[in-house]
Amino acid sequence: MDTYLDLETFPLDRPDSAAYAALVERCKAEMARDGMFNLDGFLRPEHAAAEARAHTPKMDRESFNHAREHNVYFKKSVPGLPDDHPALRLFQTSNNTLCNDQLTGSVVEKIYNWAPLQRFLAEVMGKPALYPMDDPLAAFNVMRYADGQALNWHFDRSEFTVTLLLQAPERGGMFEYRTDLRSAEDPNYDGVARLLAGDDPEMRQMSVVPGTLNVFRGVNTPHRVTPVEGDTPRMIAVLTYYEQPGAKFTESEQLGFYGRTA
Numbered sequence: 001m002d003t004y005l006d007l008e009t010f011p012l013d014r015p016d017s018a019a020y021a022a023l024v025e026r027c028k029a030e031m032a033r034d035g036m037f038n039l040d041g042f043l044r045p046e047h048a049a050a051e052a053r054a055h056t057p058k059m060d061r062e063s064f065n066h067a068r069e070h071n072v073y074f075k076k077s078v079p080g081l082p083d084d085h086p087a088l089r090l091f092q093t094s095n096n097t098l099c100n101d102q103l104t105g106s107v108v109e110k111i112y113n114w115a116p117l118q119r120f121l122a123e124v125m126g127k128p129a130l131y132p133m134d135d136p137l138a139a140f141n142v143m144r145y146a147d148g149q150a151l152n153w154h155f156d157r158s159e160f161t162v163t164l165l166l167q168a169p170e171r172g173g174m175f176e177y178r179t180d181l182r183s184a185e186d187p188n189y190d191g192v193a194r195l196l197a198g199d200d201p202e203m204r205q206m207s208v209v210p211g212t213l214n215v216f217r218g219v220n221t222p223h224r225v226t227p228v229e230g231d232t233p234r235m236i237a238v239l240t241y242y243e244q245p246g247a248k249f250t251e252s253e254q255l256g257f258y259g260r261t262a
């Protein structure tokens with residue numbers, strides 16, 4: 001893994017070292033403060049670029065164009081909320097996705113299955129363990145956003161999401177988020193409506209460089225990727241882990257996100 005990952009700066013392969021303990025502490029503190037942390041250059045930038053190149057032909061030919069109108073919940077309706085409530089406002093999303101069954105043998109697959117990363121993430125997130133999904137489509141993806149494409153406001157299905165930026169666009173493609181807008185106890189529909197109306201001063205933007213590992217707690221923090229501009233697409237790997245082994249999307253989730261079941 002040393003070939004691909006900067007394990008001098010991020011010693012995930014040396015869990016007994018003081019440097020490892022310090023890294024875990026730093027990431028925990030950032031997670032508590034910001035709901036996310038970044039490891040800049042975790043995937044060596046030349047390998048990030050090589051992955052982006054390697055997946056481009058398949059992306060052109062075989063990817064799923066995830067294009068739909070959706071609300072922040074990815075649900076038709078929400079019990080107790082009138083259908084015309086502004087928290088249910090609809091937005092357009094379009095990007096292209098390759099699923100794990102289309103990424104066999106890739107560096108992204110090696111990283112996804114690398115046990116020391118799972119252990120490190122579990123430690124930072126304060127979990128006994130984290131497991132890869134048992135889903136041929138949803139476990140890990142590479143997403144591409146070309147000129148004009150975007151991923152609109154949403155809450156994630158999983159508690160947190162791990163991404164690795166492979167290629168940055170010339171302009172646009174910014175990650176925007178609003179930390180802890182809701183909680184398990186309080187859905188804060190009016191707050192959601194304010195954010196969607198562009199009226200939440202606590203919305204933040206993040207820009208990362210290729211090779212950055214980002215861990216983001218997205219289940220209560222709505223987020224989006226703004227439209228990409230220019231000829232260089234944004235490409236990003238998305239890795240999903242759960243506390244229980246064997247996690248799977250339902251058939252209807254698979255269809256909604258990937259256009260097929262598997």
Ligand SMILES: O=C(O)CCC(=O)C(=O)O
Nearest residue numbers: 156161163175225236238
């Ligand atoms: O492309 C990104 O940076 C975010 C992806 C994301 O939010 C998701 O897959 O749920």
Ligand SMILES: [Fe+2]
Nearest residue numbers: 155156161218
């Ligand atoms: Fe997300």
